[in-house]
């Protein structure tokens with residue numbers, strides 16, 4: 216469903232705006248569902264919850280674990296493929312066609328994650344790449360679809376990216392954050408782009424494109440849903456028998 220021009224743009228910039236793949240009703244259901252999950256109205260054993268830091272500093276984020284209390288101040292929730300509404304969204308035909316081209320017929324996910332900047336707070340997420348040995352995989356996943364559940368603006372901590380930075384590859388074998396020197400050399404403010412987005416807007420990201428996000432200075436949350444898709448044959452190095460959830464192809468999970 217993407218044109219050759221779209222793919223060239225993605226390969227050049229490292230990101231591509233995908234429009235709004237879900238209907239207004241589906242978006243509203245996703246918004247309500249994530250709040251219900253945070254508030255414990257939907258019990259979700261097996262999902263991972265991480266509370267936002269009190270200080271806004273990345274180093275102060277706790278380890279996270281099970282659901283802890285009814286609050287809208289969670290920073291991250293993972294394993295959202297266990298929720299039928301979120302699973303259905305991540306199986307949208309647009310994502311099927313994108314992942315078929317990049318990952319093949321059988322597609323699994325490294326993570327399906329809610330990323331929140333709660334009202335009037337949030338944690339600074341420094342420039343980073345997604346992948347490397349810290350993910351413990353036998354190959355690097357290359358694409359993520361990030362979807363705004365609320366309007367994302369500079370004021371509420373939208374993502375900021377360095378277009379084209381994925382072409383450098385991973386800045387370290389381990390992946391994730393970069394050094395101060397690398398930031399000075401490769402992530403200048405004047406080269407950056409703020410990815411402001413409308414509610415429901417999805418953006419395809421190359422996992423190696425440098426991206427970061429700030430805090431939320433307004434009185435409503437900046438909620439987002441981010442899914443890293445990968446080749447269904449991807450294995451954990453530590454535990455080759457561990458299987459990742461499949462979302463397309465044989466053995467794909469079903470929302471039913």
Ligand SMILES: O=C(O)CCC(=O)C(=O)O
Pocket residue numbers: 330331340345359361372373374426427428439441
């Ligand atoms: O939503 C954010 O602020 C950051 C998301 C992110 O880093 C990702 O999707 O990989």
